Amino acid sequence: MGLALTELTISHFRSHKLAQLSLDGRPIVLYGANGAGKTNILEAVSLISPGRGMRRASAADMARRPEEIGWKLQGVLDVQGRRYRIETWSQGGAARQVRIDDKAASQIDLGKLARVVWLIPAMDRLWIEGAEGRRRFLDRIVLSFDPSHAEASLVYEKAMRERNRLLKEQVHDAHWYSALEAQMAERGLQIHLARLAALDHLRAAQVQAETAFPSAELELVQSDGVMPETVEAFFDALADNRSRDLAAGRTLIGPHRSDLYGVYASKGVPAKDCSTGEQKALLVSLILSNARALAGMIGAPPMVLLDEVAAHLDADRRAALYDEICALGAQAWMTGTGPELFAELGDRAQTLVVTESSDGSVVTD
Secondary structure (H helix, E strand, O other): OOEEEEEEEEEEEOOEEEEEEEOOOOOEEEEOOOOOOHHHHHHHHHOOOOOOOOOOOOOHHHEOOOOOOOEEEEEEEEEOOEEEEEEEEEOOOOOOEEEEOOEEEOHHHHHHHOOEEEEOHHHHHOOOOOHHHHHHHHHHHHHHHOOOHHHHHHHHHHHHHHHHHHHHOOOOOHHHHHHHHHHHHHHHHHHHHHHHHHHHHHHHHHHHOOOOOOOEEEEEEEOOOOOOOOHHHHHHHHHHOHHHHHHHOOOOOOHHHEEEEEEEOOOOEEHHHOOHHHHHHHHHHHHHHHHHHHHHHHOOOOEEEEOOOOOOOOHHHHHHHHHHHHHHOOOEEEEEOOHHHHHHHHHHOEEEEEEEEOOEEEEEO
């Protein structure tokens, strides 16, 4: 077993008052009616990694209603034969806490153990909506390779918010800006280089793979020209651009202005111009490439969360996806409305049924 949850207890989380899952390392199929609570289980699993989970919800919003007493997730994580007891929780809407083997830990510590990638229906419009969503998508991939990416992003964004406040207030004193711009230059370049490295990992994983899913040509582009190549050059660029930023009332250069550009490689068609099915296939391809790259880097594939994965995939593509997941050896968590969507998996997957009762969601074998 490479990386897998073998036990998971979900308490007062979303629609689940109490769910206790015993898992054997195979891919997991969760099926049931819409609204039964399948996606809530995937969201719980996504919190076995740094960040706000796959819905990007606040800790308060995850609490089961009407009690709203807080929530807790407990699990046993098998990492290449070594087992860790993981706990994460929130009380009263406070920031979530983490313990690993009964010791307080940070989310970065958690990210070093548990690598989790996901594909959810909200991502289906990735290529046709705004650049912010594509940056977030890419940053999740970066975070799977480098758990410290989250800290760099937080430091950069905090410094940029403070700099933007000065710009809006039309402060002209250079001394007020220099310290903030030094932080932004250091962390901003770190963010940019980590994104480029992640794209290199994805490209290599696509080239090496035999897959039924299309390859994507990926490029990181800047709306403001070219990112400086050194911290010093970025620091100087921020200072040089200050008058233009003062006029705009915000920072106009930096990694927060990056965008991910994708092309359906075999057709030479920009991803935004592809059909809905082709866009979905490209997304599945990128998630699989992310998983393959991680398997090569850390010696084990990540856990893969695929919510309503059968949408827009025909039977042949579904079968190909399941074959790739099993060949990879990943513990994939997949949801759907009925077992027929996963027939091609047979006994290669563990099947759980999620139903809705008067007391919340219920999970059964």
